[in-house]
Amino acid sequence: MVISMGNILDIIVRSVVSLVVLFLITELMGKKQISQLNLFDYIIGISIGSIAASLSVDDSINYIDGALAIVVYGLFATLVSFVTAKSIVLRRFFIGTPLVLMEDGKILYKHLKKGKIDINDFLQTARENGYYDISQLNCSILEPSGKISFLPKSKYMPATPNDHKIKVSEGGLVSNLIIDGNIMKNNLKNIGKDESWLLTRLKKMGYSTIEDILLVICDNKEQLTVYLKKEDIEGTAVFE
Numbered sequence: 001m002v003i004s005m006g007n008i009l010d011i012i013v014r015s016v017v018s019l020v021v022l023f024l025i026t027e028l029m030g031k032k033q034i035s036q037l038n039l040f041d042y043i044i045g046i047s048i049g050s051i052a053a054s055l056s057v058d059d060s061i062n063y064i065d066g067a068l069a070i071v072v073y074g075l076f077a078t079l080v081s082f083v084t085a086k087s088i089v090l091r092r093f094f095i096g097t098p099l100v101l102m103e104d105g106k107i108l109y110k111h112l113k114k115g116k117i118d119i120n121d122f123l124q125t126a127r128e129n130g131y132y133d134i135s136q137l138n139c140s141i142l143e144p145s146g147k148i149s150f151l152p153k154s155k156y157m158p159a160t161p162n163d164h165k166i167k168v169s170e171g172g173l174v175s176n177l178i179i180d181g182n183i184m185k186n187n188l189k190n191i192g193k194d195e196s197w198l199l200t201r202l203k204k205m206g207y208s209t210i211e212d213i214l215l216v217i218c219d220n221k222e223q224l225t226v227y228l229k230k231e232d233i234e235g236t237a238v239f240e
Helices: 005-029 039-057 063-086 088-094 109-114 119-128 159-163 185-190 195-204
Strands: 099-103 137-142 148-152 175-179 213-218 224-231 237-239
Touching: 005 039, 005 063, 039 063, 063 088, 099 109, 109 224, 119 137, 119 148, 119 175, 119 213, 175 185, 185 195, 195 213, 195 224
Parallel strands: none
Antiparallel strands: 099 137, 137 148, 175 213, 213 224, 224 237
């Protein structure tokens, strides 16, 4: 297929037009689209990007038609942003609401499932935020943007030891010994323990079966923290 100079110039002009329209619409919609992408913003962003890309390379699309489609999406997003600022009901419908995943040191297993958050994803995000031992966390929230925020317990607040000149020992890494009722054999091996040791410790703590255990972590002092799948009448996970 031979591309003529006319086609090349047409693609360049189309690309410039789409970029200019995108820039103007982004300015109209505000920086919220960049910094706080929720589900609705994500859909709008993908749609506008797809239209802009098609406008750049598809010569069957009229300039005005493509630009008008981008403007319509942009204006609709701006309108939604305006009405959601005025109405809580509409804000919840279009943007969503935060979902508490952890409260008072308890993992809310029901909310993990509702937010479609796997326990491994939760642990990974906690580590990425500097929390290798989730027993140090007080609460965690799944934001409408899809990000997970964490609040440590007061005694683990970063500024507290420094402000009071308190010497603290290094916590070290923790090991996940059970995840979703499955024993992590490699993790046990890494800390020099076996399944018999783990099951014996759990039995002494009152856990005769591991099927209902969501997570077991072991710190560098061999202290176990157990989170259960079992939910109480308020829907919160039991913390032992």
